[in-house]
Amino acid sequence: MNLSLSGEGHFGGFGGAFIPETLYQPLEELKAAYASFSADPEFNQQLNQLLMNYSGRPTPLTFCSRLTAEIGGAKIYLKREDLNHTGSHKINNALGQGLLALKMGKTRLDAETGAGQHGVATATVAALLNLKCTVYMGAVDMQRQGPNVLRMRLLGAEVIAAKAGAQTLKEAISDALRDWAENLEDTYYLLGSALGPHPYPTMVRNFQRVIGLELKEQVLKAEGQLPQLLVACVGGGSNAIGMFHPFLEDPVKMIGVEAGGQGIESGKHASRFNGGSPGVLQGTLTHILQDPDGQILETHSISAGLDYAGVGPEHCQLFESGRVDYTFATDDQALSAFKKLSQFEGIIPALESSHALAETLLRAKSMAPDEVIVCNLSGRGDKDLDALIKGGLI
Numbered sequence: 001m002n003l004s005l006s007g008e009g010h011f012g013g014f015g016g017a018f019i020p021e022t023l024y025q026p027l028e029e030l031k032a033a034y035a036s037f038s039a040d041p042e043f044n045q046q047l048n049q050l051l052m053n054y055s056g057r058p059t060p061l062t063f064c065s066r067l068t069a070e071i072g073g074a075k076i077y078l079k080r081e082d083l084n085h086t087g088s089h090k091i092n093n094a095l096g097q098g099l100l101a102l103k104m105g106k107t108r109l110d111a112e113t114g115a116g117q118h119g120v121a122t123a124t125v126a127a128l129l130n131l132k133c134t135v136y137m138g139a140v141d142m143q144r145q146g147p148n149v150l151r152m153r154l155l156g157a158e159v160i161a162a163k164a165g166a167q168t169l170k171e172a173i174s175d176a177l178r179d180w181a182e183n184l185e186d187t188y189y190l191l192g193s194a195l196g197p198h199p200y201p202t203m204v205r206n207f208q209r210v211i212g213l214e215l216k217e218q219v220l221k222a223e224g225q226l227p228q229l230l231v232a233c234v235g236g237g238s239n240a241i242g243m244f245h246p247f248l249e250d251p252v253k254m255i256g257v258e259a260g261g262q263g264i265e266s267g268k269h270a271s272r273f274n275g276g277s278p279g280v281l282q283g284t285l286t287h288i289l290q291d292p293d294g295q296i297l298e299t300h301s302i303s304a305g306l307d308y309a310g311v312g313p314e315h316c317q318l319f320e321s322g323r324v325d326y327t328f329a330t331d332d333q334a335l336s337a338f339k340k341l342s343q344f345e346g347i348i349p350a351l352e353s354s355h356a357l358a359e360t361l362l363r364a365k366s367m368a369p370d371e372v373i374v375c376n377l378s379g380r381g382d383k384d385l386d387a388l389i390k391g392g393l394i
């Protein structure tokens with residue numbers, strides 16, 4: 001175990017690398033490779049080319065005129081990560097790490113997935129870069145997200161069911177880490193959010209910063225001012241930190257929105273900042289949902305992508321310093337925002353993104369008409385329609 005909490009990879013008292021001995025060397029190798037390639041102009045040029053010509057970046061900044069008129073407050077804009085290839089921001093990180101794996105001479109990608117969005121993004125990048133690919137997915141999630149399992153297999157990936165515990169994302173991460181430890185020679189572990197041991201939280205954040213960097217230029221051009229407020233949903237925290245990070249030094253308010261599930265009192269939620277406490281989960285010290293004995297609690301959310309007991313460690317620092325506010329939206333609030341955006345703007349958002357949207361609509365109301373609020377639309381909702389129809393919710 002490397003329990004050191006001083007030095008790199010620490011966000012206030014959070015982060016670090018709480019790992020078994022076997023992963024020490026591969027993480028050192030990853031740190032060195034990332035440090036070297038992230039500073040390499042050729043790597044950056046290749047990545048930018050892929051983001052532009054393969055994923056379709058820059059993604060648009062869309063003004064919601066009907067929604068703004070309906071709510072009657074601040075101007076509501078969406079950063080359209082849903083328009084990326086494969087339908088969410090996950091591809092930004094998958095392309096970055098996939099290219100890094102290739103440069104490191106690896107021939108196989110290993111990943112976990114919850115709803116399947118990260119698995120699909122990783123399988124896509126593996127096909128593009130001619131790498132083998134294995135994706136671990138909880139057996140329960142495989143049943144809930146059948147179409148994404150088919151998609152990954154069609155793309156050439158092997159999908160393996162994680163059958164321990166609750167058979168969801170946490171168990172899939174454990175299996176993917178174990179696979180990595182057993183296949184270090186040829187395998188690159190492609191983690192899907194700003195989570196896990198150092199250097200993953202920093203590396204994933206840097207690959208997602210493209211969201212905030214583009215946004216800053218776009219909003220200055222559209223409005224001649226910085227926005228007053230940024231809003232993003234927080235699962236592991238990668239779309240939120242990617243949007244927020246370039247604005248941290250600016251006078252811009254930010255809100256991260258977690259999954260409130262059926263309400264905090266019900267215990268059926270995934271709000272690590274309302275009911276969680278500091279602890280170690282899957283390699284990092286962060287806010288987690290745990291019982292008094294430190295056993296990880298079951299989480300609940302209508303959106304599989306926000307349904308995880310831990311959160312990216314950098315968000316813990318931003319929470320404790322008060323630089324970013326964290327709140328939650330319930331399943332019902334998210335569903336109502338989901339329908340509203342569909343009907344007022346012709347955009348069907350992912351259920352994850354709908355949490356951010358619910359808070360955006362709430363805040364916009366009490367802001368002035370010359371103020372600007374930008375919601376990160378992390379993904380599109382096509383993937384959610386089956387489950388919503390089966391649940392009788394639409």
Ligand SMILES: *Cc1c(COP(=O)(O)O)cnc(C)c1O
Binds near residue numbers: 193194
């Ligand atoms: C995975 C996912 C999320 C949650 O992940 P973060 O790392 O918190 O961004 C949010 N929205 C969509 C569409 C996703 O696929």
